[in-house]
Amino acid sequence: MKPRIRLAAAAVLLTASGLVLAGCTTPPYMPPSQYDPTSVGSAPQSLVSPSEHAEGPTEAERIEQAKALAAGYDYAAAKKALAGLEGAEAKAALADIEAAAAKTVVWEDNSKISHLFVHSLVVDTKRAFDGDSKEQGYLDYMVTLDEFKKILAELYARDYVLVNPADIASLDANGKMKYRDIHLPKGKKPLVLSEDDVSYYEYMKGDGFASKLLIDDDGKVTNEYVDAAGKKHLGAYDMPPVVDEFVQKHPDFSYRGAKGILALTGYNGVLGYRTSKSEYPDSKSLDADIATATEVATALKKDGWVFASHAWGHINMTTSSIRRIKHDLLLWDEEVRPILGDTDQFIYPFGADISGVPKYKGTKYDMLKKDGFDFFYGVDGTTPAWMQKGDGYLRQARINIDGLQFAKEHRGDRPVLKHFFDVKDVIDPDRPTSK
Numbered sequence: 250m251k252p253r254i255r256l257a258a259a260a261v262l263l264t265a266s267g268l269v270l271a272g273c274t275t276p277p278y279m280p281p282s283q284y285d286p287t288s289v290g291s292a293p294q295s296l297v298s299p300s301e302h303a304e305g306p307t308e309a310e311r312i313e314q315a316k317a318l319a320a321g322y323d324y325a326a327a328k329k330a331l332a333g334l335e336g337a338e339a340k341a342a343l344a345d346i347e348a349a350a351a352k353t354v355v356w357e358d359n360s361k362i363s364h365l366f367v368h369s370l371v372v373d374t375k376r377a378f379d380g381d382s383k384e385q386g387y388l389d390y391m392v393t394l395d396e397f398k399k400i401l402a403e404l405y406a407r408d409y410v411l412v413n414p415a416d417i418a419s420l421d422a423n424g425k426m427k428y429r430d431i432h433l434p435k436g437k438k439p440l441v442l443s444e445d446d447v448s449y450y451e452y453m454k455g456d457g458f459a460s461k462l463l464i465d466d467d468g469k470v471t472n473e474y475v476d477a478a479g480k481k482h483l484g485a486y487d488m489p490p491v492v493d494e495f496v497q498k499h500p501d502f503s504y505r506g507a508k509g510i511l512a513l514t515g516y517n518g519v520l521g522y523r524t525s526k527s528e529y530p531d532s533k534s535l536d537a538d539i540a541t542a543t544e545v546a547t548a549l550k551k552d553g554w555v556f557a558s559h560a561w562g563h564i565n566m567t568t569s570s571i572r573r574i575k576h577d578l579l580l581w582d583e584e585v586r587p588i589l590g591d592t593d594q595f596i597y598p599f600g601a602d603i604s605g606v607p608k609y610k611g612t613k614y615d616m617l618k619k620d621g622f623d624f625f626y627g628v629d630g631t632t633p634a635w636m637q638k639g640d641g642y643l644r645q646a647r648i649n650i651d652g653l654q655f656a657k658e659h660r661g662d663r664p665v666l667k668h669f670f671d672v673k674d675v676i677d678p679d680r681p682t683s684k
Contacts, residue, residue, distance in 0.1 A: 308334055312342050320500035322410075322433060324350035349434075356431040356439055359417050360636040364441040364626065364647040365669065369449070370394045372474055372486050373457025374679035383456060384681075388652045393677040394486060400650065401495050403670035405502050409440040411492075413507040413555050414594060414624045417441075418643045426623070426643050431504065443510035443626070443647065444488040445559060445596065449521035459486040461521020462545050469493070470548050473521070489554060496553075508552065510626075512559035512596040515585040520545050525584050539588060546589045557594035558622065561585060567601040571612055578620050593623040600628030600647075608639050618642070630654050631663040652680070 306314065311330050318327035327346045331339050356362075371377040371393040378384050392400070410433060417439075418428050431439050449461050459472040465483055470493065472486040485491045489511065496503045518524040522538035522545075529535055546556065560566065561580040564573060586592075595617060597603075602625070603613040609625075617625070618641065629635055629646035637644040648654070648665055658664045658672045666672055 308336060308339065312339055315342055315346065317500060319346045319349055321503050321505055322353070322501075323505040324353075324432075326505075350432075352434055353432040354435050356433060359428040359431070359439075360638070361634045362412070362417060362439045362441060362636065362645075363634045363668070364443065364645050365650055366443040366445060366647045367392055367397060367488060367650050368445050369447070369453065369458050370397050370487050370491070371457055372459060373477060374677065376455065376457035376477060378679070378681050379456075383452070387456070388681065390649075390651045390653070392650055392652075393680060394491070395677045396675050396680070397488065397491060398495075399675040400670050401492070401502075403675065404440065405495070405499055407669065408437050409502075409669070410437050410504050411442055411496075411502060411507045411509060412439040412504045413553070414441070414510070414643070415555075416504055416507060418624075418638065420623060420641065424641050426638050426641055428638065433504070439504065441510065441645070441647075442488075442492070442508075443512060443557070443596065445512045446563075447487075447489075447511045447513050448515075448517050448519050450517045459521075462487070462489060462549070463521075463541070464545060464548055468548075470545060470552065489549060493552060503553065506553040508554045510555045510557050510594060510596070511549070512557040512594075513585060513589065514559045514563045514598075515561035515581055516563070518542070519585060519588055524588060527580065527584065543588045550590065555594060556589040556592045557596045557624075557626070558585070558592060559596050560598050563598040565599050565601045566597050566603050566613065567599075571616070574613060574616060578616065582620065591621060593621055594626075595622040595624065596626045596647075597628075600649075602627040602644075606637075608637065609642060609644075614642075630657065631665060633665055633668045 311334060315327040315330040318324075318330060324346055328343065331343050331346075334340075368391050371387060371391050374393060377387045377391070412431060416429060416431055418426050421427050433439065447462075449459060454460070455475075457477075459474045461473045462470055463473055463483075465471045469490075471483050471490045474482045474484065474486040476482060485494050489508070492508050496508065513519045515525055516528055518529070518538065520542050522542040523529045523532055524535070524539045524542050526535065532538070550556070558581055561577045561584065564577050566574065569577075603609065603611075603617070623642050625642060625644045626647050627644065628649055630649050632646070633648075635646035650666070654666060655672050655676065658666050
């Protein structure tokens with residue numbers, strides 16, 4: 250395990266940053282006024298593998314499992330699932346898997362893998378776009394549930410396949426970042442998908458968004474959504490369950506089970522649960538919220554999702570002082586990492602990177618690296634793909650899918666979304682024209 254910053258620090262004042270950069274804006278809420286750095290969380294949770302039935306799966310079940318693995322391009326695991334089976338159906342399945350594997354090619358250039366991202370999905374356009382002070386922020390930085398579903402369908406139709414960061418590159422035994430081979434059928438294109446601020450912030454309550462992620466009676470991760478009448482619904486109302494359902498119907502949209510990256514802050518808690526000990530010290534449900542959020546996070550990881558830090562306080566990493574960054578990392582380690590588990594992914598709030606084009610060096614990078622981060626993501630909505638591989642890190646630029654980017658495409662200003670979908674075909678008719 251990589252070293253962690255474990256410092257006791259006095260409470261400090263965190264002021265709101267007014268800076269707005271492409272792809273992630275200051276949300277319409279006031280940042281926390283105080284920290285309590287003395288509240289230390291429990292040890293990080295590790296991913297727990299599901300227990301197997303004592304009697305083991307039947308031959309038919311193993312064949313179905315192998316077919317499912319092969320549909321997601323995990324041919325080695327598919328063949329392993331059939332190991333020892335001698336029946337005619339198993340032999341036929343093995344032959345099909347080997348034939349499919351033989352037709353794959355190695356993706357030509359990992360540095361040309363694109364990365365798209367969204368914020369929380371608008372479910373009820375009437376409540377989100379109701380003319381109040383938050384409407385413009387939602388119009389600029391969010392897409393609707395209907396738009397996102399159409400985007401997924403178009404990405405699939407254009408032969409994109411979801412991959413996770415570990416599929417692209419990893420550190421070798423000497424700590425050097427190395428690209429990995431991605432084996433796909435000819436014509437298929439790897440793509441990373443991510444969502445920012447999967448905390449279901451308090452300011453969004455009553456504005457037509459999902460309110461949390463939870464595990465339903467069938468053991469699947471789903472959303473809770475509260476409609477305008479106050480009635481609670483369970484279903485796919487935000488990116489994780491929507492993607493899960495789409496991949497279930499189209500397993501060839503996911504490379505070896507990959508789904509995407511979920512970027513979280515910590516000051517309003519995580520995944521819809523108010524889990525911050527420093528911000529909710531008097532909450533009677535704090536311990537229960539932490540326990541439930543941990544269960545949901547574990548289930549998400551098991552299902553192919555990857556977590557990223559979005560900084561505990563959604564701070565601007567470009568302009569923030571060393572002291573402020575150090576304190577933010579401390580709070581992430583104390584209040585978020587124990588719930589989500591260890592992660593080596595860092596998604597910059599506001600898209601505010603610690604460097605421009607030059608490679609990483611200096612104190613800020615050293616701090617992030619020491620805290621366990623190896624993959625870093627900024628924002629660039631002008632080019633289909635940008636990546637930089639350093640000795641011990643990987644940087645990738647993300648393309649924002651939101652109202653601002655829709656408007657930019659409409660103006661013909663360095664259009665980039667056309668490589669993935671046609672904006673006019675996915676735009677929600679209930680989306681007002683951005684002001």
